[in-house]
Amino acid sequence: MSVRASIEFLQWESDFFGRSTAKLNFADAGSEIILAYQMDKYDIVQAKVSASESTMIDDLASMGFSLVEGEIDxxxxxxxxxxxxxxxxxxxxxxxxxxxxxxxxxxxxxxxxxxxxxxxxxxxxxxxxxxxxxxxxxxxxxxxxxxxxxxxxxxxxxxxxxxxxxxxxxxxxxxxxxxxxxxxxxxxxxxxxxxxxxxxxxxxxxxxxxxxxxxxxxxxxxxxxxxxxxxxxxxxxxxxxxxxxx
Missing domain, CATH: 3.40.630.30 (Gcn5-related N-acetyltransferase (GNAT))
Known part of the structure; x- marks a missing residue:
């Protein structure tokens, strides 16, 4: 399973928490197909997904992502x-x-x-x-x-x-x-x-x-x-x- 995104390394969070942290950016014009193994080098990879994107959420779950919290703006x-x-x-x-x-x-x-x-x-x-x-x-x-x-x-x-x-x-x-x-x-x-x-x-x-x-x-x-x-x-x-x- 894969998703189309770019992987953005979060330097400040990595330093602050002492854990190598990245975030998937789905809006980046330079996004590409990301496979699960490409994220293995990070301690944490974050993804923020619109609640209406059920297919994307299912794809992320199949790649080892877990639900952490919901957010309302x-x-x-x-x-x-x-x-x-x-x-x-x-x-x-x-x-x-x-x-x-x-x-x-x-x-x-x-x-x-x-x-x-x-x-x-x-x-x-x-x-x-x-x-x-x-x-x-x-x-x-x-x-x-x-x-x-x-x-x-x-x-x-x-x-x-x-x-x-x-x-x-x-x-x-x-x-x-x-x-x-x-x-x-x-x-x-x-x-x-x-x-x-x-x-x-x-x-x-x-x-x-x-x-x-x-x-x-x-x-x-x-x-x-x-x-x-x-x-x-x-x-x-x-x-x-x-x-x-x-």
Whole structure:
């Protein structure tokens, strides 16, 4: 069995996780027929496939790929009144841009909150997912991955949640990470974070805000759909890997 794609070596992920990692690129103009043995030199080969591509998914499964996680990408229109988000505004909490001094608590929170993701066993080691997202939020604060990180804080200045944002183009932004702090329970923080992201888009004259989440994250799915976002696409992540040693 084979698929038509190119194999893209992921240098940064390989270095970070200590595992030789590549990804199949099905859209590359230089793609060619890939046979299973050509991927044997990598510890992990990733493939992200549209959920509608059932034949492709079957072909990958026959080549040793396993389903890891499903993903749903949402799109929220900016520029019209969003009654759901506005109704969740807090009279006491405030929104601030994260600063360097906020990195340590944000890293700790991201490591705890995002401990379960597609970077999971048996392909990755315990703690890898948390380390990955801790670095992500740090880079968002300093603007070297996502471009900014917004915080919702209470009246005393305690961080209740965070959302990172990236400029995609003149009209579009994307949420990278969105989460409430582990101790912030039942305060509607998720809705306040979405409102902060929405208002940031209005201020920067964006027309659309994109955000993706895994299908197992029911709370996020409900938040984005209640916020008025529509489903733009669905996909599956599949991995092929040599993971007996983990």
């Amino acid at each position: 949402f799109a929220l229109t900016i520029g019209t009144e969003n009654a759901y988000l506005t109704a969740g505004a807090s009279a006491t909490n405030r929104v601030e841009v994260a600063q360097i001094d906020d990195i340590v608590p944000l890293r700790n929170a991201a490591e705890a909150v995002f401990s379960n993701s597609r970077f999971r066993a048996p392909w990755y080691q315990e703690g890898d997912s948390g380390r990955f997202y801790a670095l992500w939020i740090e880079k968002a604060v300093i603007g070297t991955f996502d471009h900014t990180c917004l915080l919702v804080k209470d009246a005393s200045g305690e961080i209740l949640g965070f959302v990172s944002l990236r400029n995609l183009d003149a009209d579009t932004a994307r949420i990278g990470l969105l989460a409430k702090m582990p101790k912030a329970k039942g305060q509607g923080i998720g809705r306040q974070l979405m409102l902060a992201a929405f208002n940031w888009c209005v201020q920067h004259q964006k027309r659309q805000l994109n955000v993706a989440t895994q299908i197992s994250n029911v709370a996020a799915l409900n938040l984005y759909s209640h916020s008025g976002a529509s489903i733009a696409s669905t996909a599956y992540w599949l991995y092929r890997g040599q993971h007996d040693s983990i």
